[in-house]
Amino acid sequence: MRRIVIGADTYPPDVNGAANFAHRLATGLVGRGHEVHVICPATGAGPERVTPDGPTVHRLPSHGTPFHPTFRVCLPWQIRGSAARLLDRIAPDVVHVQSHFAVGRTLIRAARRTAIAVVATNHFMPENLVGYTSLPEWLATAACRLAWRDFVRVFHRAQVITAPTPSAVRLMREHGLVGDAVLPVSCGLDLHRFAQHTAKNQGEGLRVLFVGRLDAEKNVDELLRALSLLPTWLPVTAEIVGDGSHRRGLEHLARALGVADRVTFHGLVSDQEVLDAYARCDVFCMPGTAELQSLATMEAMAAGKPVVAADATALPHLVHQGRNGLLFPPGDVPALAEALGSILGDPEGRTRMGEASREIVARHDIGLTLDTFEMLYREAAKLTTARGRENHEHTAHSGR
Structure with a gap:
């Protein structure tokens, strides 16, 4: 059994592919005997909730946005302390983040400081966000370029990086994310x-x-x-x-x-x-x-x-x-x-x-996806142990 933290910037009751996958992954891993904790934005519910036969969900302070009626965001400087204390208390074997936004980047930073293995999965395309704005095309293009640069800067700190398809992996590589441990893993389906x-x-x-x-x-x-x-x-x-x-x-x-x-x-x-x-x-x-x-x-x-x-x-x-x-x-x-x-x-x-x-x-059966992530968690933990608790190199790194 492993103790796993899943960091998600969107999680049910949010309705979208990334939220659904994070929930499916968390419940699937619990079903295989792992202890799973989900760290995600608050949605009005209590700060912590233990689901019978499910993951423990920890909610961080969050705010609504003018760009989407339901999507909520955390501010890194508001959640930094809470996220670090949660990791200290949970003491996970691996942190698996689902994005490079506030929850993901905060957990990556906290995990690296304490030599916890990090796996990162990308569900992100800037085009999915700029559609909610009224930016002119030239400004939207510039915003997408900056967003990809920020994504690479955050994700290069993970030992293993995945995306749902070969095309999604190729997209990450085209924007500067290089390394041997950047690979496609389907989100899977029951x-x-x-x-x-x-x-x-x-x-x-x-x-x-x-x-x-x-x-x-x-x-x-x-x-x-x-x-x-x-x-x-x-x-x-x-x-x-x-x-x-x-x-x-x-x-x-x-x-x-x-x-x-x-x-x-x-x-x-x-x-x-x-x-x-x-x-x-x-x-x-x-x-x-x-x-x-x-x-x-x-x-x-x-x-x-x-x-x-x-x-x-x-x-x-x-x-x-x-x-x-x-x-x-x-x-x-x-x-x-x-x-x-x-x-x-x-x-x-x-x-x-x-x-x-x-x-x-x-x-794309979810069982195969869970098999793959269990293997990647083991590999990420080995890489972290082999490289020591301080100043170890990163398998995936920025090409910029």
């Missing part, structure tokens, strides 16, 4: 949970589904525009599961395009309702261009669905052109409409692609 039988539509027509945040980088407007271009002989409706800053604008767009009667905005729904949405859809669509992995796409694949996705970032790792779905050039709405029409108009092809989706996503 595949059995999504492997349910397809629901019968009973003459209700064809359904295309999107699941995720309704924010700028998800490009859900492209799905709505593509829906308006589909041939009239295809009885297609769209289901949108999720919420976000662009929901109201998307509802207005659906009305302006004349497709409001064919689009259902479900908002945030229960886990079972998400499973039901996957089961009844005919094709899943992910038009986002800032996906370091896309858990929603993996969930749809585990449910045995074909996928139409933007040919961007990590999505081509999941969507194999012509095998389990189709890729379209980012921003090309007519191409998206053509891809959706091609799959929706081919019942046998949908079945074949759905089966292929299950085969492809099998390598």
